[in-house]
Amino acid sequence: MSTKASRSAARMMISPAVLLLLGWMLIPLCMTVYFSFLRYNLLQPGTTPFAGWENYYWFVTDPSFKAAITNTLAMVGGILCVTTIGGIGFALLLDKPMFATGLIRIMVIAPFFVMPTVSALVWKNMFMNPVNGIFGNLATSLGFQPIDFFGQYPLASIIFIVSWMWLPFATLILLTALQSLDQEQLEAAEMDGAGWGSRFWFIMLPHLARAITVVILIQTIFLLSIFAEILVTTNGGPGTATTNLTYLIYVSSLLQFDVGMGSAGGVIAIILANIVAIFLMRMIGKNLDA
Amino acid sequence: MARAISTKAKVTNTAIAGTLGFLMFIPILWILILAFKTEEDAIRAPLEILFGSGWTTDSFGTVQARSDYFKHFSNSVIISVGSTFLGLLIAIPAAWSMAFVPSKHTKNVLMWMLSTKMLPPVGVLVPIYLVFRDFNLLDTRLGLTIVLMLINLPIIIWMLYTYFKEIPGEILEAARMDGASLRDEVIYVLTPMAIPGMASTVLLNIILAWNEAFWTINLTAANAAPLTAFIASYSSPEGLFYAKLSAASIMAIAPILIMGWFSLKQLVRGLTFGAVK
Structure with a gap:
């Protein structure tokens, strides 16, 4: 099928996409790396002397960096736990025969389509607000002291909100994977006397392993960049209690106008994301051969 | 069973x-x-x-009167639909050539395109912000459309590629045997078979662009702000006006909820780059 002419035509057709993506990736990346070695603050225009590793040194030794790394790991880890375990549960449940399947699935999946700023604000104000929120109301009417979620448990509150948004994603993918499981295999195991526990552990879970890995990796890529949810709920506070790496870089570059420092942080974020990306790419690449 | x-x-x-x-x-x-x-x-x-x-x-009337809701709504529509179709324009030829005239580099090119998606946005926030400032693109719909097109381009290409891959090459060969030119081939054979796949690609990408909240918040102010950024402005103290916040929110998510329900089946393929079908 591929003659010489069609091959050169193919190259012509693919080149706009390749050039655009190459430009989109390389130009800003080189600029970030370049800026990270300059003493460059937008509030002091004109002078951008070479700074060596200074920006990296100050960024990494700043106490808020340590907090940001801890918070990023806690957020990613916490949300992954909730969504993966919850997603497996929901997928197993939704896979069972029931009435009104369509309606129930839609209700479970719906949060995924809600934009981050809306879900964060709705949870913060209508549910978690200690005075007017539903949780506060519920606590008061049961005779408990209402909890000020964002004051007392800011990190857990954000983990909760973001988990609500990503649980449908995990459920949807795990459900799709579960539906490709051979039912006869399960029935054969049942006839041989395998209980639900061993059927889940030895048949369903191995079948889901691949999908679970994909869910974890893709979510990690997105969760490393949580931003809007923090911006509209806590602004990274109280103190640095909910500042993740993304938010810390946003603060130093766009609020403190320190281009050099923000860029150094950016380079660190890129390295961290790449560690995850390598594993994800390997998974997807394997599937491409099949 | x-x-x-x-x-x-x-x-x-x-x-x-x-x-x-x-x-x-x-x-x-x-x-x-x-x-x-x-x-x-x-x-x-x-x-x-x-x-x-x-x-x-x-509440719906108040939201519109106080903050010109429909300006932000139309910004969202223009940016998400614009970036999707711009992306489609670039992605269709690329996906077509990779699916039907594969070379030994095709797999690597696909994987490399995907890898651009792994770049954390905050890593390139500073340079993009400065470039936008210098080209007067800050707070413009054009600038945001371009950025969203670029961040979603790998997904569009991947989805189209997996759909095109499913069209059997023999059909194209048969058409060519019957004397169809490349143009005929694309218009009369390929397009009708590719339309369902393209439709779900469009749908998913409009959803992703509509809900994108990092670039939209950081690159816009009053003029080009789409709904994500507009709702963010409700964080305080207007967030305490529950009825208004609810009205603004429900209008912002309703179109996407409806589109999402229609594309539920295709969603998985698009979101996992074909790794789970």
Whole structure:
């Protein structure tokens, strides 16, 4: 099928996409790396002397960096736990025969389509607000002291909100994977006397392993960049209690106008994301051969 | 399934799944209710709101009057639809050539395109912000359309590629045997077969672009702000006006909820780059 002419035509057709993506990736990346070695603050225009590793040194030794790394790991880890375990549960449940399947699935999946700023604000104000929120109301009417979620448990509150948004994603993918499981295999195991526990552990879970890995990796890529949810709920506070790496870089570059420092942080974020990306790419690449 | 399922088991499953599903859905249902209440009613106790208050559509009018809601709504439409179709224009030829004239580099090119998606946005925030400032693209719909097109381009190419891959090459060869030119081939054979795949690609990308909240917030101010950035401005103190916040929110998510429900089946393929089907 591929003659010489069609091959050169193919190259012509693919080149706009390749050039655009190459430009989109390389130009800003080189600029970030370049800026990270300059003493460059937008509030002091004109002078951008070479700074060596200074920006990296100050960024990494700043106490808020340590907090940001801890918070990023806690957020990613916490949300992954909730969504993966919850997603497996929901997928197993939704896979069972029931009435009104369509309606129930839609209700479970719906949060995924809600934009981050809306879900964060709705949870913060209508549910978690200690005075007017539903949780506060519920606590008061049961005779408990209402909890000020964002004051007392800011990190857990954000983990909760973001988990609500990503649980449908995990459920949807795990459900799709579960539906490709051979039912006869399960029935054969049942006839041989395998209980639900061993059927889940030895048949369903191995079948889901691949999908679970994909869910974890893709979510990690997105969760490393949580931003809007923090911006509209806590602004990274109280103190640095909910500042993740993304938010810390946003603060130093766009609020403190320190281009050099923000860029150094950016380079660190890129390295961290790449560690995850390598594993994800390997998974997807394997599937491409099949 | 060879076995019959008892109705009793089905009812139990429905009850458990229905309850949990309803719990997941409550926040959306709740803002749908609050959007039709007055501000005074919206902060009362939940039971009073449900059973002891009237309904009104005033909040929708107030949101529009106070902050020109439809400007932001149309920004969202222009940016998400614009970036998707711009992306499609670039992605179709690329995906077509990789699916039908594969070379030994195709796999590597695909993987490399995907890898650009792994770049954390915050890593390139500073340079993009400065470039936008220097080219006067800050707070413009054009600038945002370009950025969203670029961040979603790998997904568009990947989705189209997996759909095109499913079209058997023999059909194209048969058409060519019958004397069809490349142009005929694309218009009369390929396009009709590719339309369902393209439709779901478009749908998913509009959803992703509509909900994108990092670049939209950081690169816009009053003029080009789409709904994500507009809603973010409700964080304080306007967020305490529950009825208005609800009305603005429900209008912002309704179009996407509806589109999302239609594309539920294709979603998985697009979101996992074909790794789970």
